[in-house]
Amino acid sequence: xxxxxxxxxxxxxxxxxxxxxxxxxxxxxxxxxxxxxxxxxxxxxxxxxxxxxxxxxxxxxxxxxxxxxxxxxxxxxxxxxxxxxxxxxxxxxxxxxxxxxxxxxxxxxxxxxxxxxxxxxxxxxxxxxxxxxxxxxxxxxxxxxxxxxxxxxxxxxxxxxxxxxxxxxxxxxxxxxxxxxxxxxxxxxxxxxxxxxxxxxxxxxxxxxxxxxxxxxxxxxxxxxxxxxxxxxxxxxxxxxxxxxxxxxxxxxxxxxxxxxxxxxxxxxxxxxxxxxxxxxxxxxxxxxxxxxxxxxxxxxxxxxxxxxxxxxxxxxxxxxxxxxxxxxxxxxxxxxxxxxxxxxxxxxxxxxxxxxxxxxxxxxxxxxxxxxxxxxxxxxxxxxxxxxxxxx
Numbered sequence: 001x002x003x004x005x006x007x008x009x010x011x012x013x014x015x016x017x018x019x020x021x022x023x024x025x026x027x028x029x030x031x032x033x034x035x036x037x038x039x040x041x042x043x044x045x046x047x048x049x050x051x052x053x054x055x056x057x058x059x060x061x062x063x064x065x066x067x068x069x070x071x072x073x074x075x076x077x078x079x080x081x082x083x084x085x086x087x088x089x090x091x092x093x094x095x096x097x098x099x100x101x102x103x104x105x106x107x108x109x110x111x112x113x114x115x116x117x118x119x120x121x122x123x124x125x126x127x128x129x130x131x132x133x134x135x136x137x138x139x140x141x142x143x144x145x146x147x148x149x150x151x152x153x154x155x156x157x158x159x160x161x162x163x164x165x166x167x168x169x170x171x172x173x174x175x176x177x178x179x180x181x182x183x184x185x186x187x188x189x190x191x192x193x194x195x196x197x198x199x200x201x202x203x204x205x206x207x208x209x210x211x212x213x214x215x216x217x218x219x220x221x222x223x224x225x226x227x228x229x230x231x232x233x234x235x236x237x238x239x240x241x242x243x244x245x246x247x248x249x250x251x252x253x254x255x256x257x258x259x260x261x262x263x264x265x266x267x268x269x270x271x272x273x274x275x276x277x278x279x280x281x282x283x284x285x286x287x288x289x290x291x292x293x294x295x296x297x298x299x300x301x302x303x304x305x306x307x308x309x310x311x312x313x314x315x316x317x318x319x320x321x322x323x324x325x326x327x328x329x330x331x332x333x334x335x336x337x338x339x340x341x342x343x344x345x346x347x348x349x350x351x352x353x354x355x356x357x358x359x360x361x362x363x364x365x366x367x368x369x370x371x372x373x374x375x376x377x378x379x380x381x382x383x384x385x386x387x388x389x390x391x392x393x
Contacts (some may be wrong), residue, residue, distance in 0.1 A: 034311065036333045036364040042293045044347050044354050046286040048221055052212030054232065054266065054277040056202035060174055063195035065167045066090055070187045075199070077181055081172040087199055088183065090168040099161035106154040113147040120144040176201040179275060202275065208268045210242060212281045213252065213259040221285040222247055228264045230279040235272060242266040244283060286347055293352040294359075298367045299328045299345070303338060308369060316340040331366035332359065338366060 068090040075087050123140035126132040180200035183189065189196045210230060214222055228242040246263035264281065266273060305313040314337060316329065327342040343358030359365065 033370045034308070034333060034338070034366055035368045035370075036366050037295060037298075038364055039292050039294050039355060039359060039361050041290055041361075042352060044286070044288045044291055044293060044349050044352060045284060046221070046347070046349050048214060048218040048283045048285055050212040050214045050218075050262070050281045050283065052210040052230070052262075052264070052279045052281050054208055054210055054273050054275060054279055056179075056205060056275055057207055057209050057265075058174065058176075058203035059179070059275075060176070060201050060203070061197045062087065062170060062173065062199040062201060063191075063197045064090060064170055064189055065191050065195060066095065066164050067190045067192075068094065068168065068188070070183050070185055070189060073181070073183065073185055075178050075181065077178060079178040081176060081178060081201065083172055083175050085172045086169055087172055088170040090170075090189070092165060092168045095161065095165045095168055099158070099165055102154065102158040102161045106151065106158050109147065109150040109154045113144075113151050116140075116144045116147040170198060172199075172201060174201060174203050176203040177205055205271055205273075205275075206268050208266045208273045208275075209245070210264040210266050210279045210281060212262045212264055212279070212283075214262050214283070216251070216258040216260065219247070219260045219262075222262055222283055223285075227284045227287070228266075228281060229284070230264070230266070230281040232273065232277045232279050234274070234277055238272075240266060240273065240279075288347060288354060291346070292355045292361065294330065294355055294365050295367045296348060296351055296353050298330050298365045299353060301329075301331055301366060301369065303331060303340075303366075303369055308338070310336060312337040314339045316342055327358075328353070330359065333364040333366050 070088060071091040072089040073087070074085075075081060081087065120140045120143070123132060123137050127134070127137040178199055179202050181198070183198045189198070210228075222244060224244050224247060226244045228244060229239050230242065231237075231239055242264040244262060245265045248261040248263070250261070252259050252261060262283070264283075303313060324342075324344065326344055326346075328345045330341055330343055332339045332341055341358060344356040346354030346356050348354065
């Protein structure tokens with residue numbers, strides 16, 4: 001055999017030995033690990049997130065019902081005003097002239113009415129004595145009625161002119177703060193079908209509200225009276241509190257996304273919250289303090305005997321009958337024994353679940369298992385009579 005063949009044969013033998021080494025090693029015995037935890041007293045909290053805008057609870061737009069030139073303005077931005085305080089005046093010269101003209105026309109019409117009344121009385125007496133014709137009597141009555149109608153019409157015009165003159169003075173309808181002022185002295189305002197806005201006044205900035213847009217998937221969890229926490233970019237790290245006061249039924253659709261407006265009462269004693277700020281809102285939909293809890297991962301673990309060598313697997317006892325509605329399956333670790341047990345559960349925040357009964361505070365609850373064989377957590381492995389944990393979008 002040539003030297004070259006000997007070398008190739010030796011190399012081939014080495015390769016075969018290297019490939020067989022993993023198969024020649026002794027396979028280790030299956031190992032298993034069980035992680036457990038004891039129940040703890042904690043707080044279970046569920047919430048809904050949304051965004052909204054900070055607004056005054058009451059905001060009034062003040063306008064004018066007469067046209068004219070702005071003659072005087074008595075307030076500025078952020079001015080604190082009282083109800084009935086004079087804010088501005090429209091030039092009154094034209095309005096006063098119209099009032100004087102209407103009064104003069106009324107005086108002339110009243111004189112005409114006096115004359116027609118006297119003329120009718122004379123004609124009536126002559127008609128009763130059959131000294132004038134029926135046509136003359138009817139003519140006198142017609143003129144009297146026209147004179148009365150004219151007086152009534154001109155009285156209405158005088159009243160309207162007086163009202164217009166009164167409207168030339170713009171007063172504040174509420175106590176509050178001037179948020180916006182859109183007129184200046186010399187500016188012409190025209191009142192036609194729509195009343196032009198001159199000022200925007202907020203009633204009380206120490207009591208604000210947040211108008212939050214809540215997604216349709218979450219609105220079913222929101223109700224009046226729920227506690228709210230929110231933040232604004234103007235004060236990073238600071239948390240403001242409020243209360244849900246109204247859940248409006250009218251849906252708002254924007255880009256095929258349906259939301260509902262939720263009104264949140266937000267006290268503002270330090271005047272930090274300003275109209276228009278964007279708020280990131282957390283609505284606390286359910287909250288339980290000082291309740292016995294276990295990790296959510298402990299619910300519904302499926303443990304097979306062959307998957308945990310060295311452990312005694314004990315199925316749930318049926319001495320007390322089938323599991324009740326609202327019960328969940330957990331495993332209690334006692335040394336090397338794993339005892340399955342149905343316990344009554346309450347609310348969950350997806351991390352922890354409330355335990356209402358069935359276990360003791362000292363029990364060691366299995367929260368995960370691991371081994372070289374099949375062993376897997378299976379959510380929902382429980383009685384068909386018990387519901388799964390609450391789901392949220």
